[in-house]
Amino acid sequence: MENVIEVNNLCKRFGDFTAVDHISFHVCKGEIFGFLGANGAGKTTAMRMLCGLSFPTEGEGRVAGFDISREAEQVKRHIGHMSQKFSLYEDLTVRENIRLYAGIYGVPDKETTERMESLLRKLDFSGEGDTLVAALPLGWKQKLAFSVSIFHRPEVVFLDEPTGGVDPTTRRQFWEMIYEAAAAGITVFVTTHYMDEAEYCDRVSIMVDGRIEALDSPGRLKEQFGVGTMGGVFDHLARKAKRGE
């Protein structure tokens, strides 16, 4: 199967501190990959390198077919990104947000208009196209933010703590959107420190002190560590951590 993310011995040092310590892994096309670790384990640093926002000190990586060191600009064009903290402009309307992001990623105007209206219908947002994002409930914002992050049809989308704070039903609707995107061939890379969320992924990796200490499907990891939940797997591994927060 085709690999959309491929990382070999990726390493990032800040002075004497090795934030990401020679990690290697790959993610297949259409896979939902969970990227876990405690606060300070190196997740964010690693993800920034994969998004072309930070250069590796050593090692190499390819994302969507481009080299993250030499072709960072191409990487940025071929990925999508959504974070819980910031994704949409609150003081723009739903349509303005979609147009802005579509414009940044160079989606042609005509195509934007057509795709935008069908997206609004699909999300059941048709009545809310001209509503300010600030006025939307959190669950709607999250669904919209995800839709915007894949509007330009990237090969891979990075989701940074995507579903905090919403009710269980809304959260499931969100995961179904992720399943649907993955079924359409978009690779999904999710960071989270909520372990029940990890169970929704095809495979997960767990970082401890800058290294990947475990990588497999949630089912096989639970079996390997003889525990019933991903929280149990995490506890086993996090206990080894020497690095403080």
Place this chain on the structure above:
Amino acid sequence: MIRVSEIWKSYGKTDALRGISFSVNRGEIFGLIGPDGAGKTTLFHILTTLMLADRGHAEVAGHDVVEDFREIRRCVGYMPGRFSLYQDLTVRENLELFASVFGTDVQSNYGLIEEIYRQIEPFNNRLAAKLSGGMKQKLALCCALIHAPEVLFLDEPTTGVDPTSRKEFWQMLRRLKEKGITILVSTPYMDEATLCDRIALIQKGNILQTDTPAQMVRSFGHPLFAISSVRRYDLLLAAREYPEILRCYSFGETHHLLFRGTPCPDIFKQAMRMSGFDDIEISPVDPTIEDCFIQLTSL
């Protein structure tokens, strides 16, 4: 220790609380479990006398939240959801400030915070702004405890904190309970519900159900099944099309399934096999608090 009776509160046209009633016994850890926007923070503001309800009554430690607000402020500790410490004061300065505001000093009730405080003591002279999330949370808890309150209000203390720190935090709460402190804690995370003595599920300003976690799960009332296949998403869509299925929703690696009438897992399995899910597995499963929440909100 806490008695809430028919509390209403609206902001303009939005009803934040719609006639909420519950009570918390002395020495209990009581959890308010619900998503953002459910009304949890509004309720905390009313109970800690920072805001007045539109209608209804509430008492904390035997004091009325309107008439006796001064007494309440002396005998409760409150850790708000957003980091509430003084960013430009050090760890030690924050603690001393909170102690002096309540007319006490750090030594008087040191025994209560010692175990938690020892973990942040090495950073005594660090500005609060420079602390990591887990350490800020511990300092905020120390500050909320320094005057030995009878009741502790914790508004989403574990949001944004990693699983290991969350677990440690809940262990700290158990030990505070042993010291006789009553705790009202809110969280959007269903998996933390089982760590409380009793819980209220709350959504859109209404309490859906109040009970012990074990009793709530027992009252679920329907046989629940887990189904799985390598083609996870396709299976979810196919199961929903099957006429005998009342509800099917994703649940981590599996999907949870409820039948309309008498469960017929074998017939369902056969039908799914015929639709090309050769590897389908179906087995009965115990409901969780999250299943209860979904059940109560999809009636």
